Amino acid sequence: MNAEIITIGDELLIGQTIDTNSVYLAKKLEEIGIRVSRKTAISDSKSDILEMLHSAQNRVNLVIITGGLGPTKDDITKKTLVEYFNCGWRTDQSVLMHLAKIFATRGRELLETNKIQAELPDICVTLHNEVGTAPGMLFNENKKIVISLPGVPNEVHYLTEFEVLPKLQQFFNLPKVEHRTLVTLMVPESLLSKQLEAFESSLPEDLSLAYLPSYNCVKLRLSCKVLQKSENYLNDYFQKLQKAADPYVFCIGDETPANFIGNYLIKNNLSIATAESCTGGFIVNQLVQVPGISEILPGSILSYSNSIKHEELHVPQETIHTYGAVSEEVAVAMVDGVCAKFGVNIGIATTGIAGPTGGSPEKPVGLIFIAVKFNEKILVKKFKLHGSRLQFMERANNCAMAMVKEILEIKE
Amino acid sequence: MNAEIITIGDELLIGQTIDTNSVYLAKKLEEIGIRVSRKTAISDSKSDILEMLHSAQNRVNLVIITGGLGPTKDDITKKTLVEYFNCGWRTDQSVLMHLAKIFATRGRELLETNKIQAELPDICVTLHNEVGTAPGMLFNENKKIVISLPGVPNEVHYLTEFEVLPKLQQFFNLPKVEHRTLVTLMVPESLLSKQLEAFESSLPEDLSLAYLPSYNCVKLRLSCKVLQKSENYLNDYFQKLQKAADPYVFCIGDETPANFIGNYLIKNNLSIATAESCTGGFIVNQLVQVPGISEILPGSILSYSNSIKHEELHVPQETIHTYGAVSEEVAVAMVDGVCAKFGVNIGIATTGIAGPTGGSPEKPVGLIFIAVKFNEKILVKKFKLHGSRLQFMERANNCAMAMVKEILEIKE
Numbered sequence: 001m002n003a004e005i006i007t008i009g010d011e012l013l014i015g016q017t018i019d020t021n022s023v024y025l026a027k028k029l030e031e032i033g034i035r036v037s038r039k040t041a042i043s044d045s046k047s048d049i050l051e052m053l054h055s056a057q058n059r060v061n062l063v064i065i066t067g068g069l070g071p072t073k074d075d076i077t078k079k080t081l082v083e084y085f086n087c088g089w090r091t092d093q094s095v096l097m098h099l100a101k102i103f104a105t106r107g108r109e110l111l112e113t114n115k116i117q118a119e120l121p122d123i124c125v126t127l128h129n130e131v132g133t134a135p136g137m138l139f140n141e142n143k144k145i146v147i148s149l150p151g152v153p154n155e156v157h158y159l160t161e162f163e164v165l166p167k168l169q170q171f172f173n174l175p176k177v178e179h180r181t182l183v184t185l186m187v188p189e190s191l192l193s194k195q196l197e198a199f200e201s202s203l204p205e206d207l208s209l210a211y212l213p214s215y216n217c218v219k220l221r222l223s224c225k226v227l228q229k230s231e232n233y234l235n236d237y238f239q240k241l242q243k244a245a246d247p248y249v250f251c252i253g254d255e256t257p258a259n260f261i262g263n264y265l266i267k268n269n270l271s272i273a274t275a276e277s278c279t280g281g282f283i284v285n286q287l288v289q290v291p292g293i294s295e296i297l298p299g300s301i302l303s304y305s306n307s308i309k310h311e312e313l314h315v316p317q318e319t320i321h322t323y324g325a326v327s328e329e330v331a332v333a334m335v336d337g338v339c340a341k342f343g344v345n346i347g348i349a350t351t352g353i354a355g356p357t358g359g360s361p362e363k364p365v366g367l368i369f370i371a372v373k374f375n376e377k378i379l380v381k382k383f384k385l386h387g388s389r390l391q392f393m394e395r396a397n398n399c400a401m402a403m404v405k406e407i408l409e410i411k412e
Numbered sequence: 413m414n415a416e417i418i419t420i421g422d423e424l425l426i427g428q429t430i431d432t433n434s435v436y437l438a439k440k441l442e443e444i445g446i447r448v449s450r451k452t453a454i455s456d457s458k459s460d461i462l463e464m465l466h467s468a469q470n471r472v473n474l475v476i477i478t479g480g481l482g483p484t485k486d487d488i489t490k491k492t493l494v495e496y497f498n499c500g501w502r503t504d505q506s507v508l509m510h511l512a513k514i515f516a517t518r519g520r521e522l523l524e525t526n527k528i529q530a531e532l533p534d535i536c537v538t539l540h541n542e543v544g545t546a547p548g549m550l551f552n553e554n555k556k557i558v559i560s561l562p563g564v565p566n567e568v569h570y571l572t573e574f575e576v577l578p579k580l581q582q583f584f585n586l587p588k589v590e591h592r593t594l595v596t597l598m599v600p601e602s603l604l605s606k607q608l609e610a611f612e613s614s615l616p617e618d619l620s621l622a623y624l625p626s627y628n629c630v631k632l633r634l635s636c637k638v639l640q641k642s643e644n645y646l647n648d649y650f651q652k653l654q655k656a657a658d659p660y661v662f663c664i665g666d667e668t669p670a671n672f673i674g675n676y677l678i679k680n681n682l683s684i685a686t687a688e689s690c691t692g693g694f695i696v697n698q699l700v701q702v703p704g705i706s707e708i709l710p711g712s713i714l715s716y717s718n719s720i721k722h723e724e725l726h727v728p729q730e731t732i733h734t735y736g737a738v739s740e741e742v743a744v745a746m747v748d749g750v751c752a753k754f755g756v757n758i759g760i761a762t763t764g765i766a767g768p769t770g771g772s773p774e775k776p777v778g779l780i781f782i783a784v785k786f787n788e789k790i791l792v793k794k795f796k797l798h799g800s801r802l803q804f805m806e807r808a809n810n811c812a813m814a815m816v817k818e819i820l821e822i823k824e
Contacts, residue, residue: 010622011622011624011633012435012451013438013447013448013449013450013451014438014439014442014447014448014591014633015435015436015437015438015439015440015442015448017435017624017626018430018431018432018435019430019431019435020430022453023424023427023429023430023431024427025427026425026426026427027426027427028427030426030427035425035426036425036426036427037425037454037455037460038425038452038453038454038460039424039425039452039453040450040451040452040453041434041450041451041452042449042450043449048449048450070601070602070623070625071601071602071605072601072602072605072623108600108603111602111603111606113602113605113606114602131798133602152625153803154798154799154800154803157800179426188520189482189483189484190482190483190484190523190525190526190545191520191523193483193484193525194523194525210422210423211482211484212423212429213482213564214429221423221426280696280697280699280700280701280705281693281696281697281700281712281714282697282700284692284693284714285692285693285694285697287692288692288693288694288714289692289801289802291767291768291769291801292769293692294716294717297714297716298715298716298717298719298720299713299714299715299716299717299720299724300693300713300714301711301712301713301714302693302696302700302709302711302712302713302714303710303711304706304709304710304711305706305710305711307710308710308711308754312711342720355703356703357703357704386543386566387566388566388569389701389703390701391565391566
């Protein structure tokens, strides 16, 4: 079964806001067997919303709209839905009570503007929004569903999990689409595709392989569109894929490299710390997104300046003087220093030039030395990374995770 | 003039990839006076691509497609464009030469798969992609333009800046849309909208105000749709907006709070360091996205464990014991410690519970103490933040930036 998502808001079209709601929604719908076949972003314009609702409802039986439910003048979704469904208005007492409660908790006065949130189209089912002020709405007309959600991400998450998915599961009864994903690191897409040529040719029609590239990282996703076969059917082909992609596989599953490493370290009770110069805490901040990491990550040092490299990490001033701050020798001294300081099993150190300024012909922007230490073993590598300041940090992080996997000899 | 963006790729629909390309493109097009009126994400399906091209070309004179130009089997955009325009193929020698060069530089063999990138529809103008292997393509049929770009973000950036924008500026001749943006922090959208009621009512028809909310932060964007008036016309109303929103204005312009603070510190040669516990380096990593920050940010400490709070930041063990690690007293000791350690003008310290675990009735998930020190002055505040682990860090970062502005008494 297919669905379409319509996101409403000028801010999505003018390039001021990145739409993460539809990404989240698509993933969650996929999990219950609903495929998003199209996503459309339109402006806060009545005629555009009406036209999109008409055309989307012609194509699919489920349309989800996000945005335009705020209390301000440019939020017109609710009014437009009343016009589209040609219905009236009602005041939802449960929403009113929820608003009173939420404003009391926050110690703020409940304004007339806020009370408007309780005025709803009279034919809709209210979707209770525990974490915000704008309720979701569900319209069921001739077995075709339209759902309207607010645009604030954590409210979309709450409503999806506790209202939308359970109600859709009840309403539709569908076969599940199954996926298996693995992550490759440090291999270009074209080389990977050559490596997988024979495997791809051997795929039966009901299986498909997708390449999902990002920085230094290509995810491979094998999908079974109709799971009429046994679960082993997809698993068997996924094992063939793992074998075919073997030298490049970083981990199995759909997770970030930092997430994989973080969880591995927690599970194996291995402690870690970073000493970052050019990556400015990016690597440790990827690791700390993993819940529970504080148990094995006591701390980290960001050391931009040479004096902090010396004072905090005990990098000898002579080493910095002889080889320069951006050098293999300094990276090694930094990783030694951070492991000794925090008494951790694993250390990661980075020194390089993130740009856009600070490069020279000898040491250009994008140059980075990464050192990883595990007990007494040290691995140090030089990379030349391209892209913006943030992309440089993302690539460096993936390089570091690949090195941690290498030094720990993790078999996947 | 209006344009539509079509993004192609199953990964955008299945929720595995966040689309930043269309956000970037919309912003850049807006700057040269082209308004994106619709964005549509569709799958790697020939029929969907053909249908969207037809319908988009019926609505607007400029259609930009991203994605589906990779060297692998699931990339079908180029073939579909040949079918759509009913044209033939040509080999582009300049692309072949570029491919040879790029593979030589990377020390990799040029495979037949890669050479396919030089096979182009014979009626298209080649858009040279210096930073990648897939060229962009421009089709001009009866004064209607279709542009096809790859899906890799830094390639989209390069092609847009050096090929797409100059060619579009040459082709179309359009009035500019002007925007003025300001950033408010720590005020809910509904309260802000009440505050701005009189201002909004006073706006003439050719000006519009949009609210762009994110975590603890609402951007206000005033737009002049047709700049027939003098530049002062928009500026005058923008000044009225600043006055109306006055108590809540964080900064003028469209930038992140961390970017504003980072640039302010660089400009005023004020040094800064952070001592972060629950925010895990998130705050310093927002600051280090500002080029040149390493001049005034010597280093930072991430101190999850109590022993590192004590050893590195000299937080007395008694303070931790008496008040708990998550307390006002520890936040103050941490900020004292980090300022002393690095000899900086400004310190930021955080201690709290990011969740999802680790909370208690007394100290629930979301509780955070933030201390900011400037020379001898210390400001410390307690917040209860909601949302996921990452949202908690984003909100905490905005709180910290507001506190830095407050303690420095920056007037905007």
